[in-house]
Amino acid sequence: MDGIHDMGGMHGFGKVEPERDEPVFHAPWEGRTLALNRAMGYTGIWTIDQTRAGIERLPPDVYLSSSYYKKWETRLENMIVELGLAGRDELDAGHALRPGKPLERKLTAADVPNTLSRGSFSRPAQAPARFKAGDKVRTKNIHPATHTRLPRYARGKSGVIEAVRGCHVYPDTVAIGQGENPQWLYTVVFESRELWGDAADPSLKMSIEAFEPYLEAV
Amino acid sequence: MTHEHDDHDHEHGSELSEMQLRVRALETVLAEKGYIDQAALDAIVEAYETKVGPHTGARVVAKAWSDPAFKEALLADASKAVASFGLLNRVGDHLIAVENTPKRHNMIVCTLCSCYPWEVLGLPPVWYKSAPYRSRAVSDPRGVLADFGVKLPAGTDIRVWDSTAETRFIVLPMRPAGTDGWSEERLAMLVTRNSMIGTGLPKDPKEAA
Known part of the structure; x- marks a missing residue:
C-alpha cells in the first residue's frame, strides 16, 4: 500500500540524530513488547509479512507520532483482537474473561536460544529464474492497496540485475493470506539519476531486493 | 528553564x-x-x-581482516561463513556481506520498516528506524553521513542497499592502516556498529590504542 511507512526519498523529516550510549531498551515495556511479539509469532498465528502489514495499516498520524515499540504494541493489540484471540474488553480489564483458543505451539524459555536466529524464507523454485545477473529490467508501476515490498521511489525505474538471490516466500500474497507463492528474488541496482533526476549526484547507486513479479524485461 | x-x-x-x-x-x-x-x-x-549485539559482527569483521580465506567465504555466503565461525548458536539464511573499498562505500537501510541483521548486530538503534534516516539514506546518503560526522575521501562512490526482502546486509569496512600484526581481538575493538551499517568508519587505531 502507498502508506506513510514507504519513506524512501521523502523530504522534511530533518537530520538523523544518533543517541550517544543508547540503551538496548529505553524502558522495560519496550523489551516486554518485543518479547510478546516474538512469543505470539512463535505460535504460528501470523507471518512476518502479516505483521509488517499490521504496522502499515496504522493511520499515518498514529504511525508518525508513535515510538517504534509503541507501534509494535498497538499492532499486537489490533491483531490479537482481529483474530479473536482476546477481546478489547479483556485488554481493558487487564485479565482474561474467557478461555483462550488452542494454538499450534507455545514458546518456552528453553526454545528461546534457537529462536534468536532468523528462519529461512527460501523455497523450492516453481519455474526457472526469468533474469540473470547483468540483465536490464524495469520495475513495474504498481500501486496495490495491500502489502508490497516494492518501494514507491523505485517503481517504473530502469535498473540492472546484480545478483539472483534464490526463490523466496512472496510477501505480496502471503501478507493477505493467499499463500507463500514463492518467487525469484533479485538485487536490482539503479543509477541515482534514474531515481532522483538529473540533479542527482552521479557517484551514488541504490539497490533494492526485488521479487520477479515486480520486474519486466527491457 | x-x-x-x-x-x-x-x-x-x-x-x-x-x-x-x-x-x-x-x-x-x-x-x-x-x-x-x-x-x-x-x-x-x-x-x-x-548476548546479542554488535560485538558478534565486530568479531566477524576482525576475522575477515585477518584471514583472507574467511573473507572470501564471508563475501560468497555470509550466513555460511558466520555459522562456521561458531560465535552463534545458529545463523539465519540470507545474510550478505558487502565490502567497502577505496572506491566504494556501502550503506544499509530499510526504507519500508526496520530490517536489520539482528543476529550479528543486535537490535537496531532508534535512528536506524527513524523517518529521517529511512527517508534520506536512499536519496542523500552523503548528507546522512554528514549528520554522523563522516566525510568520505574524494572519489569514493556510494552504494546504498535498501533491505526490501528477507536478505540482510552487513558492511565489511576497510581495515584501518597501522594495524599490522594486531590480533583479531584487538582489531575487533576498532569495529563500531555504525561501521557495519555504513554510517561510520572503524575507530582510528591511534585513538583506540
Whole structure:
C-alpha cells in the first residue's frame, strides 16, 4: 500500500540524530513488547509479512507520532483482537474473561536460544529464474492497496540485475493470506539519476531486493 | 528553564507508565489465555540485553581482516561463513556481506520498516528506524553521513542497499592502516556498529590504542 511507512526519498523529516550510549531498551515495556511479539509469532498465528502489514495499516498520524515499540504494541493489540484471540474488553480489564483458543505451539524459555536466529524464507523454485545477473529490467508501476515490498521511489525505474538471490516466500500474497507463492528474488541496482533526476549526484547507486513479479524485461 | 525541564520529565514519565500498564495488561491477558509463557519473555529480553549485539559482527569483521580465506567465504555466503565461525548458536539464511573499498562505500537501510541483521548486530538503534534516516539514506546518503560526522575521501562512490526482502546486509569496512600484526581481538575493538551499517568508519587505531 502507498502508506506513510514507504519513506524512501521523502523530504522534511530533518537530520538523523544518533543517541550517544543508547540503551538496548529505553524502558522495560519496550523489551516486554518485543518479547510478546516474538512469543505470539512463535505460535504460528501470523507471518512476518502479516505483521509488517499490521504496522502499515496504522493511520499515518498514529504511525508518525508513535515510538517504534509503541507501534509494535498497538499492532499486537489490533491483531490479537482481529483474530479473536482476546477481546478489547479483556485488554481493558487487564485479565482474561474467557478461555483462550488452542494454538499450534507455545514458546518456552528453553526454545528461546534457537529462536534468536532468523528462519529461512527460501523455497523450492516453481519455474526457472526469468533474469540473470547483468540483465536490464524495469520495475513495474504498481500501486496495490495491500502489502508490497516494492518501494514507491523505485517503481517504473530502469535498473540492472546484480545478483539472483534464490526463490523466496512472496510477501505480496502471503501478507493477505493467499499463500507463500514463492518467487525469484533479485538485487536490482539503479543509477541515482534514474531515481532522483538529473540533479542527482552521479557517484551514488541504490539497490533494492526485488521479487520477479515486480520486474519486466527491457 | 527548570520549570520547563520538570514539565518535560513529567510528560515523559506519565507516557512511560501508561505504556508500562498497557503492556502489563496485554501480557497478563495473553498469559492467562495460555498463549505465552512469561519465563520465555524474560529469556528473550535477557538475550537482547546481554548476548546479542554488535560485538558478534565486530568479531566477524576482525576475522575477515585477518584471514583472507574467511573473507572470501564471508563475501560468497555470509550466513555460511558466520555459522562456521561458531560465535552463534545458529545463523539465519540470507545474510550478505558487502565490502567497502577505496572506491566504494556501502550503506544499509530499510526504507519500508526496520530490517536489520539482528543476529550479528543486535537490535537496531532508534535512528536506524527513524523517518529521517529511512527517508534520506536512499536519496542523500552523503548528507546522512554528514549528520554522523563522516566525510568520505574524494572519489569514493556510494552504494546504498535498501533491505526490501528477507536478505540482510552487513558492511565489511576497510581495515584501518597501522594495524599490522594486531590480533583479531584487538582489531575487533576498532569495529563500531555504525561501521557495519555504513554510517561510520572503524575507530582510528591511534585513538583506540
